[in-house]
Amino acid sequence: MIQKKDCVAMLLAGGQGSRLYVLTSKVAKPAIPFGGKYRLIDFPLSNCINSAIDTVGVLTQYQPHELNAYIGSGQPWDLDRLEGGVHVLPPYMRGKGGQWYKGSANAIYQNINFIEHYDPEYVLVLAGDQIYKMDYSKMLAYHIQQKSTCTIAVIDVPMDEASRMGIMNANADGTVYEFEEKPKQPKSTLASMGIYIFNWRTLKKYLIEDEADPKSKNDFGGNIIPNMLNNGERLMVYRFDGYWKDVGTIHSLWEANMDMLASKENSVNLFDPNWRVYARNPTAPPHMVGPNANISHSLVTEGCQVYGNLENAVLFHSVVVEEGAQIRHSIIMPGAHIGRDAVIEYAIIAEDAQIRPGARVGAIFEPPSKPQIAVVAAGITVGTGCKVAAGALVDKDIVDEEAQS
Numbered sequence: 001m002i003q004k005k006d007c008v009a010m011l012l013a014g015g016q017g018s019r020l021y022v023l024t025s026k027v028a029k030p031a032i033p034f035g036g037k038y039r040l041i042d043f044p045l046s047n048c049i050n051s052a053i054d055t056v057g058v059l060t061q062y063q064p065h066e067l068n069a070y071i072g073s074g075q076p077w078d079l080d081r082l083e084g085g086v087h088v089l090p091p092y093m094r095g096k097g098g099q100w101y102k103g104s105a106n107a108i109y110q111n112i113n114f115i116e117h118y119d120p121e122y123v124l125v126l127a128g129d130q131i132y133k134m135d136y137s138k139m140l141a142y143h144i145q146q147k148s149t150c151t152i153a154v155i156d157v158p159m160d161e162a163s164r165m166g167i168m169n170a171n172a173d174g175t176v177y178e179f180e181e182k183p184k185q186p187k188s189t190l191a192s193m194g195i196y197i198f199n200w201r202t203l204k205k206y207l208i209e210d211e212a213d214p215k216s217k218n219d220f221g222g223n224i225i226p227n228m229l230n231n232g233e234r235l236m237v238y239r240f241d242g243y244w245k246d247v248g249t250i251h252s253l254w255e256a257n258m259d260m261l262a263s264k265e266n267s268v269n270l271f272d273p274n275w276r277v278y279a280r281n282p283t284a285p286p287h288m289v290g291p292n293a294n295i296s297h298s299l300v301t302e303g304c305q306v307y308g309n310l311e312n313a314v315l316f317h318s319v320v321v322e323e324g325a326q327i328r329h330s331i332i333m334p335g336a337h338i339g340r341d342a343v344i345e346y347a348i349i350a351e352d353a354q355i356r357p358g359a360r361v362g363a364i365f366e367p368p369s370k371p372q373i374a375v376v377a378a379g380i381t382v383g384t385g386c387k388v389a390a391g392a393l394v395d396k397d398i399v400d401e402e403a404q405s
Contacts, residue, residue, distance in 0.1 A: 003083050005118040007140055007197075009048050009056045010111065012104055013041060013067060013128035019249045022377035022395040023350055028060065030128030031067040032253065033333050033351070035260055035270060036301040036314050039070060040247055042279045043133070043268075044126045045077045045086070050275055051136035053124065055084035057114055059107045061091060061100060076280045089114060103218030109207040115200065123203055125196040125220065131256050131268050132244040133275050134195070139238050143197045149233040150203075150225070152176065153195035155240050162186035166194075166221050168237050176235040179225050190237055193244060196220065202233070243268050250393075254348060254373045257314045257331050261297060284317045292323060308338065322357070329365070339384070346371045346390065350378040359383065363390035 013030040023032055030041035041058075048056050056079060060067055074086035089111050091100050101107040108115075108125065115123060122143065124136055134153070143151040154168050162183070168190045169178040180186065206224050210216050216223045228235060243266065245256040259267035270277055284303030289295065298310040303318040308325030316334040321327060324341040331348045338344060339357035347362035355361060359382045362374035372391030382388060383399045 003118055005055050005084060005120045007053055007055075007122040007124055007136075008115055008118050008120040008200075009044075009053050009124040009126060009136070010108055010115070011041070011044055011048075011056055011058045011126045011128050012107060013058050013060050020253065021250065021393050022375055023250070023253070023348070024063070025395065026063060026066075026378060028063045028067045029248075031070055032129075032247070033316055034131065034247070034253070035257060035268075036299045036316055037281055038270075038277060038279045040131070041067065041071070041128045042077075042277055043131055044128060045071075045074075045079065046275075046277045047132075047134050047136060048124075048126075049077050049079060049278070051134075051138075053136055054079065054081060055118055055120075056086045057089045057111055058086060058128070059089050059101065059111065061107075064088075064090060070280055072280065077278045084118070087114065103222075104220045105207060105210050105216075105224050106218035108203075109211050109218070112204060112207065115204075120200050123198050123200045125194075125198070127194045127246075129247050130193070130244060131247055132193075132240075133242060133268060133272075133277075134240060136197075139195075140197055142238055143236070146174070146236045147234065148197075148236040149199050150228055151197045151236045151238050152225070153193040153240050154190040154237045155193055155244050157189050157191045159186065159189055162189045162191060165191040168192055170237045174236045174238075176229065176237060179221070179229060181221060190239075192221065193240065194221075194246075197238075250348065250373050250375055251370070254331060254346075254371075258312065258329065261299065261312055261314065282317060290323065293321075308340075316351075329371070330362070333378075347374040347376070347388075349376050350380070352379045353377070354381040356382060356384040356386070358385045359387070361388040365390075 032040050034040055068088050073080040079086035167180045167186050168176050169187050170176050210223050247253045287300050287304040290307030293306045294309040296311045298313040300315045301317045304315050306321045307323040308321040311328045313327045314331045318335045319332045321338045322340040325338045327344045329346050330344045333351045335352040336349045338355045341358050342355045343360045345362040346365050353376045365371040374388050374392045377395040381397045386398045
């Protein structure tokens, strides 16, 4: 029986996240922790339910176990529904075997039957690794008003950043006349956010044609969008002027967390009661602050025990910071333990890592250089007195040596 929905969201969450290096060696990029209580995928899922879109397909592939367990029934996002809700969609298994998602377009192609079950007029395609708040219902209303075949969310970026992104060149009325992938000499600064709304029947036609093309890379930006432009389809840009961060690198992940500490105006506002970001959080006791602790401009989540000193730090749940430890401009993920007199500066300490007493991770940052962020992978131990250099990526225990960047 068809369950008619006006719009279905398809959330691409299968990326390997190779530029996050040791942080994604065991988990999919959308499952990376952010902001003390959240994971990256919480933002598009929360945007969906806040935008009254209650049917979401989450397309998983790389290291999916933790992400799948985290999503579960979708209850934290009010997506545990009999009609619609959230559905985890691994690569489609056919009678003669399965096939990995070959690209973003192929991922949607493999799930045509899922979409058809809801017979939607429109399909919203989202990425699972971006920090932002967006009312998709406003974008959908704009798409309908403009009689568009495809509407692409764009954000204005500085010219010196445009050459690193997919750029949409548009006329004054918002119609797209050209798409350029990482142009050396950009004609505009309207960067695609990887957020699309399509008329489903038209998109389905292009997906089937794209899949039949052996030369295609099966990608929205590289194939579907250019093909639509070449065929004269009406494509529109939808300008977004809020905070948006594509968390695809170590530095961008660190920077997004530091932005959150800097100001509500120049970051994603997690304290807005009118647009909540929902998440699945463990039950933990209130955080404990010791008598000699000193906490400055930091975020400390439930279950933490802080006896040392924090400055511009983000602590996830169940972190222990022993007396005399110094943490500055750093992110400490769930369950990490920072030993007595250890020093953490410009670093990301991943889940359940152990930093032993007197160890040092990272280095003091001297402006105007871009800081090098040291990273200690999940479950790794940095031994007593050991040093981890600025920018080092540590994925093995360190007992008696320095980690070089």
